[in-house]
Amino acid sequence: MRNDSRGVPYLSLRLVDRTGSVDARMWKLPKELLDGLDGPEYVRVEGVTHEYRGMLQVKIERLTVLSREEVDEGDYVPVTERDLAALASEMESLGEELEDVYLKRLLDAMVADEDFWAAFCSAPAAKSMHHARIGGLLEHSVQCVRVARVLAGIYPVDRDLLLFGAAFHDVGKVEELSWNGGGFSYSDRGRLQGHVVLGERILRRYMEKVPGFPDELEMELSHILLSHQGEPEYGAPEQPRTLEALLVHHIDNMDARVEMFLAATENVSSGGWSSHDNPLGRALYVPPGRKG
Incomplete structure (x- = not known):
């Protein structure tokens, strides 16, 4: 859980499955998500992908927490x-x-x-x-x-x-x-x-x-x-x-x-910057003409 520049709370997530990962954000939070998630969860999400500061990101519109019985764990x-x-x-x-x-x-x-x-x-x-x-x-x-x-x-x-x-x-x-x-x-x-x-x-x-x-x-x-x-x-x-x-x-x-x-930098476009939220602890730059 984080607050934006206006003090409005939003959920910051990383969505992961066996194919890779992508950053995601969710605003307009329902009551059950106002305190965030207790830890890693299996979720079903609906949203729109867009580029934010050179990085691919998902803007989540709906999020449902799933039970382990509803998923094949090998897919994740x-x-x-x-x-x-x-x-x-x-x-x-x-x-x-x-x-x-x-x-x-x-x-x-x-x-x-x-x-x-x-x-x-x-x-x-x-x-x-x-x-x-x-x-x-x-x-x-x-x-x-x-x-x-x-x-x-x-x-x-x-x-x-x-x-x-x-x-x-x-x-x-x-x-x-x-x-x-x-x-x-x-x-x-x-x-x-x-x-x-x-x-x-x-x-x-x-x-x-x-x-x-x-x-x-x-x-x-x-x-x-x-x-x-x-x-x-x-x-x-x-x-x-x-x-x-x-x-x-x-x-x-x-x-x-x-x-x-x-x-x-996997989802960073040419000439863009990554988020600072990574194991190296800093925003990382992908020069123009290169792929992240």
């Missing part, structure tokens, strides 16, 4: 538009370019676990901040590997360690998040421990399945996962202290923020 879960099978194949083929035999065996052990691999390939990368869609974790991970390949040709790094860290820095999301029931939420384990700790534990379980996995490699790989958030205030038990860990942190951060920008 965002899904990546990318080819999930192709992304999974690209991730699996990473093993073919790894020269380190232990990292190669580690990847093989993870892919061979069908339940884990199915979860990794379908999980969202976040509840709402970035790549919040079915397959979002896989999409984000593949993109990070692609960036890591470029950086490995520029900086004096252990290429295999950098690529593997970029691929699985967010592996804890498979236990931190739940993506059933028509939306994304945090599991109890996710709320209590977070994906950074969960991810390091997951990777450690698979490292224990690889005979003779070197202690030094285990330590450096664990450090990448534990430090990839960068700073303690963002959930990192440690700051990056190796070059590979530093690069994985910045690769992750860059891809996440690019995705935030693209999602926030």
